[in-house]
Amino acid sequence: MSAIRLEHLVKRFGGFTALKTMDLSIADGEFMALLGPSGCGKSTTMNMIAGMERPSEGRILFGDRDMSGVPMGRRGVGFVFQNYAIFTHMTVRRNLDYGLRMTGRPAAEVAKRTAAMADLLGLTDLLDRPAAGLSVNILQRLAIGRSAVMEPAIFLLDEPLSNVDAAFRSVMRTELKSLQRQFRQTMVYVTHDQLEAMTMADRIAVMDHGVLQQVGTPLEVYNDPANIFVARFIGAPGMNLLPGRLAETDRGLAVDLGPLGLTPPLPPGLAAAARGGKAEVTYGFRPEEVHLDPEGAALHLPLLLTERIGARNILHLGDSDAVRAVFPAGATLPAGGTVRFAPAEASVRLFDTASGRAIRGV
Numbered sequence: 090m091s092a093i094r095l096e097h098l099v100k101r102f103g104g105f106t107a108l109k110t111m112d113l114s115i116a117d118g119e120f121m122a123l124l125g126p127s128g129c130g131k132s133t134t135m136n137m138i139a140g141m142e143r144p145s146e147g148r149i150l151f152g153d154r155d156m157s158g159v160p161m162g163r164r165g166v167g168f169v170f171q172n173y174a175i176f177t178h179m180t181v182r183r184n185l186d187y188g189l190r191m192t193g194r195p196a197a198e199v200a201k202r203t204a205a206m207a208d209l210l211g212l213t214d215l216l217d218r219p220a221a222g223l224s225v226n227i228l229q230r231l232a233i234g235r236s237a238v239m240e241p242a243i244f245l246l247d248e249p250l251s252n253v254d255a256a257f258r259s260v261m262r263t264e265l266k267s268l269q270r271q272f273r274q275t276m277v278y279v280t281h282d283q284l285e286a287m288t289m290a291d292r293i294a295v296m297d298h299g300v301l302q303q304v305g306t307p308l309e310v311y312n313d314p315a316n317i318f319v320a321r322f323i324g325a326p327g328m329n330l331l332p333g334r335l336a337e338t339d340r341g342l343a344v345d346l347g348p349l350g351l352t353p354p355l356p357p358g359l360a361a362a363a364r365g366g367k368a369e370v371t372y373g374f375r376p377e378e379v380h381l382d383p384e385g386a387a388l389h390l391p392l393l394l395t396e397r398i399g400a401r402n403i404l405h406l407g408d409s410d411a412v413r414a415v416f417p418a419g420a421t422l423p424a425g426g427t428v429r430f431a432p433a434e435a436s437v438r439l440f441d442t443a444s445g446r447a448i449r450g451v
């Protein structure tokens with residue numbers, strides 16, 4: 090009953106199509122993140138699941154039940170927004186137990202579930218405080234608790250952590266994940282923050298311009314991006330993506346990157362797949378998966394600057410700062426000049442430049 094299926098879902102606002110034919114299945118008990126940049130259609134999708142917006146085309150099913158025409162209040166979903174909806178004239182306890190009291194549950198059950206939720210979210214000491222005057226962090230935690238205490242089988246959260254501070258966000262990521270595990274809810278979580286999606290979700294639906302780009306586990310979208318958009322969007326820094334042309338060399342098929350050099354030969358499976366396609370390809374590799382290669386046939390790029398961020402050094406390379414390479418803080422690195430390096434063979438990805446689609450090794 091708590092699985093969600095979006096079938097050919099389309100949403101138009103007047104002449105503007107905010108969502109173009111979305112098909113997505115979310116399993117019962119799954120944590121699905123809808124991830125993408127601002128305006129890509131995440132909230133529109135979420136609002137349709139919640140019943141706040143009507144699809145222009147297509148349908149939404151919870152289990153086998155078609156939700157068309159079922160109003161929001163009858164869908165049995167919990168919904169938490171970016172901006173907490175808290176009654177500031179009530180105490181924390183009254184906010185937390187509001188929904189349970191409205192459904193007329195026995196007082197003992199209301200008290201027990203409220204206490205358990207307060208405990209889970211670290212709100213016990215605040216239960217008798219008025220909500221007015223509490224910090225934004227605590228109010229948002231309360232908003233989550235207020236919905237979660239109803240134990241909805243489907244829990245929808247739209248950017249719930251975007252207004253809380255960074256340290257608190259990291260605590261809440263863990264808490265939300267354990268909340269979801271405890272109640273085995275089907276959770277749909279809208280975010281533009283890939284770290285949230287990568288750390289919490291079972292699977293991520295990556296969206297751009299109203300189009301679903303890829304659905305996969307965090308590792309799948311990181312390791313095997315379906316296209317250039319996903320490759321660039323996932324990862325911090327994102328994947329290096331360099332346009333070039335396939336070139337036969339005496340060591341095998343490589344990519345000629347023009348002034349940046351000739352890449353090392355492509356792995357055989359990737360070379361075999363690339364030979365069947367167009368010559369214009371985009372060569373991709375993760376900034377974390379490179380090694381310095383002062384003597385070898387490697388890429389050579391001018392070093393612009395080195396950023397030291399905690400345990401990592403991020404090298405900015407290329408005249409237009411097109412390439413990043415990440416090394417551990419202890420690595421011996423060039424201080425300037427031209428850096429010669431090569432991507433780890435297993436990290437190399439290839440994309441058809443015209444369509445943006447990944448060329449997958451055979």
Ligand SMILES: Nc1ncnc2c1ncn2[C@@H]1O[C@H](COP(=O)(O)OP(=O)(O)OP(=O)(O)O)[C@@H](O)[C@H]1O
Pocket residue numbers: 102105107125126127128129130131132133134281
């Ligand atoms: N009621 C509306 N009327 C007209 N256009 C809308 C309406 N709601 C959303 N849009 C447009 O639809 C597109 C998708 O909006 P949506 O809110 O779903 O994006 P999003 O991915 O959630 O981004 P954000 O995080 O900025 O909200 C945007 O271009 C937005 O301006």
